[in-house]
Amino acid sequence: MRPPLAAPLAAVSSGAFAARYADFSTIDVIVLALCAACLAVWGLRAPRLGAGESACLLALVLTGAWLSDIPTAAPSCAVEEVLERVEAGRDDPVRLRGWVKRPAESLEDADRFDLELESMMDGVAACGGVRVTVSRDLEDPPLRIGYGTRVELLARLRKPRNYGNPGAFDRVAYLRERGIVMNASVRRYAPILPSDGYGGTRLQAALWRLRSGLRERFETLAERAAISPAETALLRAMLLGDRSGLSEATKTDFERSGAYHALVVSGLHVGVAAAAVFALLRLAGAPRWGGAAAAAAFAGFYAAMLEGATPVSRAAWMLAAYLTATLLFRQRRPLNVICGVALGFLLWKPGLLFDAGFQLSFASVAAIAGIALPILERTTEPRRRGLLDIWNTDLD
Numbered sequence: 001m002r003p004p005l006a007a008p009l010a011a012v013s014s015g016a017f018a019a020r021y022a023d024f025s026t027i028d029v030i031v032l033a034l035c036a037a038c039l040a041v042w043g044l045r046a047p048r049l050g051a052g053e054s055a056c057l058l059a060l061v062l063t064g065a066w067l068s069d070i071p072t073a074a075p076s077c078a079v080e081e082v083l084e085r086v087e088a089g090r091d092d093p094v095r096l097r098g099w100v101k102r103p104a105e106s107l108e109d110a111d112r113f114d115l116e117l118e119s120m121m122d123g124v125a126a127c128g129g130v131r132v133t134v135s136r137d138l139e140d141p142p143l144r145i146g147y148g149t150r151v152e153l154l155a156r157l158r159k160p161r162n163y164g165n166p167g168a169f170d171r172v173a174y175l176r177e178r179g180i181v182m183n184a185s186v187r188r189y190a191p192i193l194p195s196d197g198y199g200g201t202r203l204q205a206a207l208w209r210l211r212s213g214l215r216e217r218f219e220t221l222a223e224r225a226a227i228s229p230a231e232t233a234l235l236r237a238m239l240l241g242d243r244s245g246l247s248e249a250t251k252t253d254f255e256r257s258g259a260y261h262a263l264v265v266s267g268l269h270v271g272v273a274a275a276a277v278f279a280l281l282r283l284a285g286a287p288r289w290g291g292a293a294a295a296a297a298f299a300g301f302y303a304a305m306l307e308g309a310t311p312v313s314r315a316a317w318m319l320a321a322y323l324t325a326t327l328l329f330r331q332r333r334p335l336n337v338i339c340g341v342a343l344g345f346l347l348w349k350p351g352l353l354f355d356a357g358f359q360l361s362f363a364s365v366a367a368i369a370g371i372a373l374p375i376l377e378r379t380t381e382p383r384r385r386g387l388l389d390i391w392n393t394d395l396d
Helices: 006-021 026-045 049-068 079-088 171-177 202-224 229-240 248-257 267-283 288-305 310-327 334-348 350-354 356-379 381-387
Strands: 094-106 110-120 129-135 149-158 180-186 192-198
Touching: 006 049, 006 334, 006 350, 026 049, 049 334, 049 350, 094 129, 094 202, 129 149, 171 180, 202 229, 202 288, 229 248, 267 288, 267 310, 288 310, 310 334, 310 356, 334 350, 334 356, 350 356, 356 381
Parallel strands: 129 180
Antiparallel strands: 094 110, 094 149, 110 129, 149 180, 149 192
């Protein structure tokens, strides 16, 4: 049985790919749309199933191209003008006002948080995110600034830039995806003044409080178990995705050993955790639908606690789709689930097609579901079924 969602996924991907390397005029889109409409009418009048399918796929190609070419809304404030003014006098500190959209995390000799700008310089309206790095001594306590807190500070600004090496990490695009348009550095012991009011949303504030409480609980359990601070930092990175407590020496050791991926929470963590929840509930006597629903809910909760990291979100959505098929008593086709989740992500953000993490994630699981599983089903699966209940002589 072929996965029915593979063709729509290929069509949307083709449209996004074509829009990346070619400019479609209005006339081109109209001509293609008329071709799709003619195919659809022909398929209805004939009736010809192939013509209708071709019309639908052509429409999905146009959808992928159209979504990729949608221009981003221009900001309501003159960020580029502000950046030009900053570049002209970049050695002078600039006064920033805004609210914290990502709380401070501790580095070895600095703290870092993300600020959503409201104004800068002499009250000039500004918007966009700024990644602020605050220097401090090693013995100084870490900076504590919660989500939504409005602050005012003096900082030196600079534009994010990439290294010129071919194939190097695109840090500018990485920060832009997170709404960061500038980097800022604050001198040691420079004051960060709180302002009146709070920013952000109540939902995000609740999520950040929950994340903070979870990390504090993790620290308490580690102290009770007499785990060293270095080992606690490693466990926190592997389980909660918080690498702020890792020393540079530890990161370098993992990079040189080729095992740095162990410090990154991936879809495997989500799958193992959800499977454990499902198995425990089944052992406790819960019905199958209850275990599946609880496992899907836990996967979503785990992804939310990790700030919606893209690999974890992909795994959570795939798991939710697979378990939903279980709840609806539908035939579960892993490859079809993978195609459906990938299609949903591309409709939401077509640019993900060119993201290396997106490509590797879906290519790896598609290889497992499309190549490894069929091989096992044709080789070892019949023998496994034959060995089930082998001691029952009534089945001979």
